[in-house]
Amino acid sequence: MLDRQVEIHDDLIFIVNEEKTAPPEHLRSLEWAILTQLNGERTVGEIGEILSLDPEETVHLFQRLLKLGAIVLSQLHQMDHVVPEDVFEDLEYQFTYSLGPVAGIVLEDALATLKHSRETLKKRDFPQLIELLSLEIANRQKRHEFQRHMVDKLKRLLT
């Protein structure tokens, strides 16, 4: 669902949506050509170049394929995105609830251990941050509640 709202730009990497492929009669020849070029490594820009498309046309074709559900954003590429601010706000709220008033300092320490800040932490490093924070919660029940909440968050963030 979220994928269909993606703003197409040259650096994005898409893959064929194995779950739902648009019926062939809905696809034009250039759209088929794009599908054949998707290999999980080529970016939108590179595919546009290979097929000698102008940038506007490339964006338009990718948008249509996305709308038809024929392509999805590559999982690996999604992992390179930084963690959204609202996720951090929720994380801090839950962590403070579980650990107490020092939660903010512990969170900053954990980020420093990962050599990141709230602005630079990538999605792929988020589980490691959760793991570091969980270890700081001595109360088992509270640790479980924190992890349970973060599992729901991680599911939405990473899948």
Place this chain on the structure above:
Amino acid sequence: MIRTNFKDLLEIPGIESVMLVDHHNNLIDTWAAPSSNPAIFKEVAETYLHIFTLMEHLHYQVDEICMPFDRGIVFARSHPRYNLIIIGKSSLQIPLLRIFCDVCQKDMDEHRKSKKALKKLPEKQLTRIDSRALDDVEKIMLENILEEHNRAR
């Protein structure tokens, strides 16, 4: 049991199979993606039962093992009533796997029905290795390890 209690875990992309095995090496439940081969489950489970039992025998506190192989990783956890074994793609993130396992295992331990079922399972036999299940090479290896361990003491 796996579909009910490990539903969240199964949603992680890259998970190929999950096994729950009791301490007598009986498969309690298994789940496998279409691409994986269920025929290997018993053998993999036995290997990890041996590893955990040996670790316990040597008084090492190892409850979790993660091992890469040519096509992915095996992640195994020891619990007083069962071993949990997960096979997945190499791209699987271990911290992610650990958090999901923590949550799912705790949920299972606390769930009324699962609690009853778990109680019926045999407890860990910590200081006994089932020599009937070992082949000659494993027996020799084990003797060497134990000898080395005793010498180091």
